[in-house]
Amino acid sequence: xxxxxxxxxxxxxxxxxxxxxxxxxxxxxxxxxxxxxxxxxxxxxxxxxxxxxxxxxxxxxxxxxxxxxxxxxxxxxxxxxxxxxxxxxxxxxxxxxxxxxxxxxxxxxxxxxxxxxxxxxxxxxxxxxxxxxxxxxxxxxxxxxxxxxxxxxxxxxxxxxxxxxxxxxxxxxxxxxxxxxxxxxxxxxxxxxxxxxxxxxxxxxxxxxxxxxxxxxxxxxxxxxxxxxxxxxxxxxxxxxxxxxxxxxxxxxxxxxxxxxxxxxxxxxxxxxxxxxxxxxxxxxxxxxxxxxxxxxxxxxxxxxxxxxxxxxxxxxxxxxxxxxxxxxxxxxxxxxxxxxxxxxxxxxxxxxxxxxxxxxxxxxxxxxxxxxxxxxxxxxxxxxxxxxxxxxxxxxxxxxxxxxxxxxxxxxxxxxxxxxxxxxxxxxxxxxxxxxxxxxxxxxxxxxxxxxxxxxxxxxxxxxxxxxxxxxxxxxxxxxxxxxxxxxxxxxxxx
Amino acid sequence: xxxxxxxxxxxxxxxxxxxxxxxxxxxxxxxxxxxxxxxxxxxxxxxxxxxxxxxxxxxxxxxxxxxxxxxxxxxxxxxxxxxxxxxxxxxxxxxxxxxxxxxxxxxxxxxxxxxxxxxxxxxxxxxxxxxxxxxxxxxxxxxxxxxxxxxxxxxxxxxxxxxxxxxxxxxxxxxxxxxxxxxxxxxxxxxxxxxxxxxxxxxxxxxxxxxxxxxxxxxxxxxxxxxxxxxxxxxxxxxxxxxxxxxxxxxxxxxxxxxxxxxxxxxxxxxxxxxxxxxxxxxxxxxxxxxxxxxxxxxxxxxxxxxxxxxxxxxxxxxxxxxxxxxxxxxxxxxxxxxxxxxxxxxxxxxxxxxxxxxxxxxxxxxxxxxxxxxxxxxxxxxxxxxxxxxxxxxxxxxxxxxxxxxxxxxxxxxxxxxxxxxxxxxxxxxxxxxxxxxxxxxxxxxxxxxxx
Numbered sequence: 001x002x003x004x005x006x007x008x009x010x011x012x013x014x015x016x017x018x019x020x021x022x023x024x025x026x027x028x029x030x031x032x033x034x035x036x037x038x039x040x041x042x043x044x045x046x047x048x049x050x051x052x053x054x055x056x057x058x059x060x061x062x063x064x065x066x067x068x069x070x071x072x073x074x075x076x077x078x079x080x081x082x083x084x085x086x087x088x089x090x091x092x093x094x095x096x097x098x099x100x101x102x103x104x105x106x107x108x109x110x111x112x113x114x115x116x117x118x119x120x121x122x123x124x125x126x127x128x129x130x131x132x133x134x135x136x137x138x139x140x141x142x143x144x145x146x147x148x149x150x151x152x153x154x155x156x157x158x159x160x161x162x163x164x165x166x167x168x169x170x171x172x173x174x175x176x177x178x179x180x181x182x183x184x185x186x187x188x189x190x191x192x193x194x195x196x197x198x199x200x201x202x203x204x205x206x207x208x209x210x211x212x213x214x215x216x217x218x219x220x221x222x223x224x225x226x227x228x229x230x231x232x233x234x235x236x237x238x239x240x241x242x243x244x245x246x247x248x249x250x251x252x253x254x255x256x257x258x259x260x261x262x263x264x265x266x267x268x269x270x271x272x273x274x275x276x277x278x279x280x281x282x283x284x285x286x287x288x289x290x291x292x293x294x295x296x297x298x299x300x301x302x303x304x305x306x307x308x309x310x311x312x313x314x315x316x317x318x319x320x321x322x323x324x325x326x327x328x329x330x331x332x333x334x335x336x337x338x339x340x341x342x343x344x345x346x347x348x349x350x351x352x353x354x355x356x357x358x359x360x361x362x363x364x365x366x367x368x369x370x371x372x373x374x375x376x377x378x379x380x381x382x383x384x385x386x387x388x389x390x391x392x393x394x395x396x397x398x399x400x401x402x403x404x405x406x407x408x409x410x411x412x413x414x415x416x417x418x419x420x421x422x423x424x425x426x427x428x429x430x431x432x433x434x435x436x437x438x439x440x441x442x443x444x445x446x447x448x449x450x451x452x453x454x455x456x457x458x459x460x461x462x463x464x465x466x467x468x469x470x471x472x473x474x475x476x477x478x479x480x481x482x483x484x485x486x487x488x489x490x491x492x493x494x495x496x
Numbered sequence: 497x498x499x500x501x502x503x504x505x506x507x508x509x510x511x512x513x514x515x516x517x518x519x520x521x522x523x524x525x526x527x528x529x530x531x532x533x534x535x536x537x538x539x540x541x542x543x544x545x546x547x548x549x550x551x552x553x554x555x556x557x558x559x560x561x562x563x564x565x566x567x568x569x570x571x572x573x574x575x576x577x578x579x580x581x582x583x584x585x586x587x588x589x590x591x592x593x594x595x596x597x598x599x600x601x602x603x604x605x606x607x608x609x610x611x612x613x614x615x616x617x618x619x620x621x622x623x624x625x626x627x628x629x630x631x632x633x634x635x636x637x638x639x640x641x642x643x644x645x646x647x648x649x650x651x652x653x654x655x656x657x658x659x660x661x662x663x664x665x666x667x668x669x670x671x672x673x674x675x676x677x678x679x680x681x682x683x684x685x686x687x688x689x690x691x692x693x694x695x696x697x698x699x700x701x702x703x704x705x706x707x708x709x710x711x712x713x714x715x716x717x718x719x720x721x722x723x724x725x726x727x728x729x730x731x732x733x734x735x736x737x738x739x740x741x742x743x744x745x746x747x748x749x750x751x752x753x754x755x756x757x758x759x760x761x762x763x764x765x766x767x768x769x770x771x772x773x774x775x776x777x778x779x780x781x782x783x784x785x786x787x788x789x790x791x792x793x794x795x796x797x798x799x800x801x802x803x804x805x806x807x808x809x810x811x812x813x814x815x816x817x818x819x820x821x822x823x824x825x826x827x828x829x830x831x832x833x834x835x836x837x838x839x840x841x842x843x844x845x846x847x848x849x850x851x852x853x854x855x856x857x858x859x860x861x862x863x864x865x866x867x868x869x870x871x872x873x874x875x876x877x878x879x880x881x882x883x884x885x886x887x888x889x890x891x892x893x894x895x896x897x898x899x900x901x902x903x904x905x906x907x908x909x910x911x912x913x914x915x916x917x918x919x920x921x922x923x924x925x926x927x928x929x930x931x932x933x934x935x936x937x938x939x940x941x942x943x944x945x946x947x948x949x
């Protein structure tokens with residue numbers, strides 16, 4: 001059940017039991033491969049759909065031609081080659097695949113390097129897990145792209161990566177080509193360990209200390225940058241026998257931030273800490289790309305807009321901790337109306353599965369238009385991640401990352417039918433359903449075999465215990481939203 | 497029932513508070529507003545979903561002194577009634593969150609604001625209504641989403657309360673309009689919460705900040721001890737109830753056993769929170785053996801036990817279905833599809849948020865279930881009348897003459913995400929939709945725009 005520790009347990013449970021047991025055998029991986037094989041002609045035509053382009057309105061009875069993984073043509077009539085694979089989407093709605101600006105899936109192991117306050121050397125790219133079944137779950141919710149971040153244990157958390165939800169691909173194939181790398185920052189209760197804490201207190205314990213932690217890191221980064229600049233200058237001038245400065249893997253990513261080569265995505269809640277980071281950014285001359293969660297963004301939306309900083313928030317989460325008590329579901333609309341680029345994110349593998357629903361709430365709370373609402377999970381996060389030339393809308397030349405719903409995606413009743421990445425069908429609801437009986441049968445047969453093998457094997461007392469321990473865990477514990485998310489979060493997983 | 501005088505003075509007070517609240521934007525909640533002196537309202541011209549028959553186009557609902565007097569297509573508004581024009585709008589019974597922690601939790605991470613779980617495994621004598629904070633911001637926020645009644649549940653609520661309590665206490669049915677809990681309480685002892693113990697081989701140790709593993713045998717032994725204690729407690733309670741019934745006097749009073757007496761006598765339902773298939777089956781077997789009136793709560797893997805739930809006619813308060821399936825190799829939509837599957841099998845269902853701040857997601861849960869197979873009209877019942885019936889609160893949940901006038905008027909489908917609540921009535925009084933969040937929205941919407949450079 002929804003224990004505070006659920007996240008923590010899940011990480012381990014999943015690693016111990018799932019990866020090596022039956023779940024792998026009955027996973028939908030095989031299906032992805034099958035779908036891929038069908039698409040090799042290179043062309044695909046989706047026809048008769050309500051096409052929601054995001055940038056050029058809705059096209060009734062529209063068609064989309066996909067070639068080589070890109071959208072080639074969009075319109076009421078398109079010029080499709082005879083051998084194109086055809087998806088008849090009569091009565092269906094096609095929109096750009098959902099982009100989740102804040103996720104912690106596809107990470108092999110723990111999400112926080114909790115030992116130090118500035119863990120900028122830790123890099124998500126090194127621990128990507130393309131077999132995390134949550135990738136498939138997100139596909140089933142229409143998500144095609146995710147910004148994979150560290151947790152929120154540290155003011156400066158670690159290097160992040162934008163991935164495509166290519167379930168079962170090689171780890172190296174997950175990252176979104178050309179996306180600027182990012183770095184996770186975090187402010188507030190989680191970094192000052194307000195709601196939990198190990199036996200030893202850690203600096204910082206106040207929001208004042210958080211500011212100084214970040215200022216100190218950038219002071220060191222600037223000195224390090226100057227050291228290298230000086231070395232390079234003297235080297236270029238032809239000086240011989242120079243000793244280069246010692247590499248500092250903690251400060252290197254921060255130098256990249258100072259040089260505008262790495263985006264800051266900063267977990268934040270209350271208005272004062274949001275203003276603080278803007279002040280520090282000004283002092284050191286770096287840019288903040290987005291504030292994440294930013295539940296009080298509506299209080300400082302003008303300041304965010306003036307500094308060209310995006311806001312990636314939750315739809316209606318509130319009151320799970322003190323810094324979330326002034327959270328309002330109008331946050332999306334208020335920030336949007338003050339000129340902030342706004343997205344709605346999940347921070348949670350389950351929440352990610354219905355980001356279309358979460359976006360729709362901005363129509364109820366603050367009266368955004370249909371297109372404004374859908375932009376919150378498509379083009380706006382694409383802009384925030386710097387990939388809007390390739391993703392976020394249905395336009396010729398962009399990646400063919402699409403999701404097909406049976407109803408208007410802003411309806412609570414809409415169900416994802418197909419999810420397409422780079423022109424390949426990665427999720428197909430019909431195929432998923434038709435596989436179930438066969439997989440259940442296969443699982444049963446394997447369980448029977450396991451039982452027979454267990455009976456045949458000689459038992460020592462220790463082995464007996466071990467086997468019985470595993471029995472109830474023939475399945476992995478589900479991932480759950482804990483009652484107090486920030487606790488599980490800081491210790492393991494999420495970053496609320 | 498309120499007397500006429502009390503009603504009038506409340507009305508005057510409400511008018512006064514409404515007037516004053518304009519001068520005090522951050523005033524405490526003023527749940528009631530604009531009541532007519534006659535105590536009579538007529539909602540005219542809307543599409544009325546009575547949930548006791550087909551929807552009535554262009555219908556009228558009349559209510560008087562808190563109760564529905566008439567509903568139909570051609571009913572005139574009585575003299576002196578306050579008439580609400582609901583043309584183009586939809587009229588529904590107010591929603592019922594069948595399991596929540598509203599009033600018991602303000603801010604989850606702030607211990608001083610949390611009153612969910614008492615110390616020790618068995619606390620049948622405690623009652624949620626006692627700790628209910630009528631001034632909680634959750635009350636106003638949830639009400640503004642169209643939820644008029646709740647079952648607020650103490651105890652660990654399947655782990656959500658964050659402790660290892662087994663019997664959490666009496667869940668109280670409460671409506672969300674009133675000045676304090678005395679106005680709002682519908683029934684203090686509506687159901688007894690019991691979180692079914694699980695066989696758990698892993699736990700998190702806060703002193704060492706690490707996961708502790710336990711051999712399965714040992715975990716099972718611990719589980720069995722808990723169930724034995726539970727059986728023992730119920731047996732004692734039955735003997736205690738028999739002793740009380742027989743009028744014998746020679747025994748010491750025991751408040752815990754006394755509190756369990758209505759449960760073992762089948763008068764108060766036992767709300768058993770269980771999620772895995774094994775836990776559900778074990779819990780059902782226990783309740784059969786103890787001959788108690790069981791309601792299953794949570795029930796994430798209820799779809800694996802439909803046969804049993806149907807056979808034993810066990811109603812289910814389904815936990816938040818925007819939830820990941822229990823096992824990786826279960827169908828990805830197992831949670832979304834379960835309400836439809838249970839309904840199709842003939843199991844009575846209601847939705848619960850099992851939370852305070854997510855209570856307003858109740859229609860989203862029901863709507864999602866519709867996408868995955870639950871008929872729309874059944875989804876409406878599962879957020880209104882079904883909970884009332886399960887809990888034996890027969891005057892709630894539909895728009896029919898004689899029922900309590902808890903009514904919500906919307907500009908669209910009650911379950912849709914973009915729908916706005918336009919009017920809300922609780923016990924026949926128009927009730928404010930203002931709340932902390934709306935107020936912050938209004939305040940920051942009015943913030944002067946910066947000068948453009």
